Amino acid sequence: VQLQASGGGSVQAGDSLRLSCVTSGFSFRTRIMGWFRQAPGDEREFVAAIGWNGDNTKYAGGVEGRFTISRDNAKNTVYLQMSGLEPEDTAVYYCAADRNLYISLRAGDYDYWGQGTQVTVSS
Secondary structure, eight states, rough: EEEEEOOEEETTTOEEEEEEEESSSOOOSSSSSEEEEEOOOOOOEEEEOOOOOOOEEEOOOOTTTEEEEEEEEETEEEEEEEOOOGGGOOEEEEEEESSSSSOOOOGGEEEEOOOEEEEEEEO
């Protein structure tokens, strides 16, 4: 099982970034996929998740309206389009696969994780 996240970087407040997570080794198209983030000294927190067919999405309150999660089942890839970035969005962003049949906001319900990609937003 591999989840390879990429697309992070250092940007200014208000800028945009698109994260990608290419996966292999498991049945991507049948799994709910999520993005989490972790800032230094903080717990890993839920950012967004998307159902297996892309019709159902869920966002953390602080990113709703600014971030958009999407997926391409033909490419086994999940994306996170981030707009209007704020310094508070600075963190390592992780993609993960939910082991349940419903969208969970709990990191413990995700069994496959990528290595993370750093996003740094300066004011």
